[in-house]
Amino acid sequence: MLNYLLRRLAYGVLILIGVNLLTFALFFTVNTPDDMARLNIGGKRVTQEQIDKWKAERGYDKPLYWAAKETGTAKLTRTVLWERSVSLFALDFGRSDSARSLDISHEVKTRMGVSLQLAVPLFVLQLIVSIGFALLLVFFRHSRIDFWGVVVCVLMLSISSLFYIIVGQFFFSRTLRLVPISGYAGGLDAVKFLILPVFLSLLSRLGTEARLYRAMFLEEIGRDYVRTARAKGLAEHVVLFRHVLRNALIPIITSAGSYLPYVFLGSLVFESFFGIPGLGAFVIEAISGQDFAIVRSMVFLGSLLYVLSYILIDVAYTWVDPRVRLA
Amino acid sequence: MGFKLVVLWTDGVIFAVLAAVLWYAWRVQRSPNLRATWYKVLRDAPALCAAVVFIVFSVITVLDSVHFRRALPQAPGTPGTRTFYSIRTDSLLDVALIRLIRSRESTYSEPLATHAFIKQTMDVGGEVRRDYPRLQFGGAHLKDPAAEWAGDVLRRMLGGLLGGLLAAGIVTVMVAKARARGQGLAASLAEIARNRTEVPLRAALLTVTALCVVAGPAIALMAHYHVFGTDSTGNDVFYQALKSIRTAFVIGTLSTVATLPLAVVLGIMAGYFKGWIDELIQYLYTVLSSIPNVLLIAACVLMVQVAMDQHPEYFETGTERADVRLALLCVILGITGWASLARLLRGETLKLRELEYVQAANAFGVSAWRVMARHIFPNVVHLVLITTVLDFSALVLYEAVLSYVGVGVDPSMNSFGGMINLARNEMSGDPIVWWSFAAAFGFMVTLVLAANLLADGVRDAFDPRSRVFRPRLVLPKPTAKKT
16 A cells, blocks of 8 residues: 555656646746746836846746756756746745735645635535435435436536526625625634635535436446345335445545545635635636736646545545555 | 628637538438437437527527628728728627617616616706616617506517517427328327427427527517616627627537547547557646646636737737637637546547457558547547537536636627626626626526536437436336236
């Protein structure tokens, strides 16, 4: 197992190197540091001195890929690519490109906590509610409840999450005045602000997930062991919870696990709509402000989390299914 | 007056896709196997109804994809015979809806309103008053709106309703006549009414009727009122919603079309060659899929945007510019989104390459490329088809999110994402402006729902492994006799 994990980690590093090269090429080749300087300094007349100063301040004044003037390994190391990559792998994200020059690492640390406050309850509730709803439909399979349940699921998954947010904010915050429309506060007050986004996000994904899980359960329910369990005289709910649910856990983990990176990165749309200062909102601000340093760091962080969560999913397989051996 | 036909990038691709669909239909017609499978799709009532709706939307898209620029009248006294063309690019849909474009008010107005939504300071007979001004176009034919409005709207609605029902009736009779073959028209109609037909025609015709009933009054009212009101700059919302259909369609189809070359070629290659080629291709798509999707797309779009801003000379008109941006967005969605299909095709190819017929082809010395093109590709086409239809609805929904993030289509282009984005502020303002939001919601849900239902039908018919877990209302008959 340890061997396997180490191998996966090594492959993960390889992938991160690929991601880094890709984003670097994307950001620096199309858009040279000179262009970025012009964009960030703003104004119509930007002198070359200003540009050079801006580049020197942020360490963009070296050659991009290959320093022909240097000697030995310095040809490779005294470049923007090398310096940026090494600092990224050390999780030092540096400062943002914009005039405010934020410390990205510090921002990530403080904002990730906020994102987690929204995403962890959401992740857990999402699993419980979707699985519960799917089990309900399976329990009443081939009946009216099942039929209309699936119809509702298909309707719900055809509606954009933006509609849920706008209607939800309108209904719960404006009309009923139950919770504030948007904003955030630390401590226990956060509940008041987080409850609506959690609920709406739950609702917006329920259709997709419940339908998916229902299919997974129905796949299992046709198996021989289920017939055996019924033949033993077990009650239907025992069959569902003890046998079907447990066996369907593997595909459920696969599909739920793909959300894991977003648990840490936060939801782009929900955070910015509800004014929650998490990582998702941070990314949106960076995109609209064209702050490439932040976007680059977040791409790296996102793929790091992706790699880690896939290792975590593999480990989770061994927990739920003793037959799985990681080798 | 002359005009110049303009083929925008996305127009070209839409017509190419249309040609491909027609070619595929011809192939289906000739192959008994494919015909049987598609017949299975048609026998599924939700899928057939969805197909009807989908076709209506496609017709609007195609109409909206024939673009041209009108020639400007020669200014008197100018030498030379060179004709200049208007910078406005119109489509056939614009020509049909010319009244909606011309009837631009000054600001917000409610659906079917005769007066503006916001009070304005007016000069009434020398006296300055604040009141709701009359709309320039909405209900302009009424002399006394307060008294005539309800009657006029009701009359037009009923007229439209009757027209719609008439159209639906004509379609029904035509369908019944077409399938009558030998028996009388009445018998054929009766069979449809009792749902005794092979293909669920009753459901399809009910869908047609529903569409006509909705469209009839809308068309009848649209000439003299703003059916969905007007937005902040006074443009007709109904027109915007109709124009957004094309954008949604382009995103939904073009992006998957853009994924196909990479996904099909690389996926099949990885599965067929195995070894280091497989490793390399797997590495490529793992790298791509490990980057959070929105971020990767945002990064690419930002780059493209910067490049486009630096070269304004590439584009003759604003429409062309917006169109190139839309096309590039689709290409970006394609390049970033090929991983899942490639993974699927790789797995399937790994299985197929061990089968006897591929082994036989190998033994005969058929080259690797030929085996892949002639023997493997035709056997994975069903997966490509299923993915294409399944992705459509997801992409349409995705466009809204991307537009919200600010990396979607050009703001000057009508799109559901743009409408929702504006509606966000309107819905939180006071008094609320709900019609733009409602129109976007209605059109988008209809389109996405139709796409989803159609995709389900296609998947059930084409995927041999997918088990039908479709809930049925028909309860299994009690089997008391056997015991």
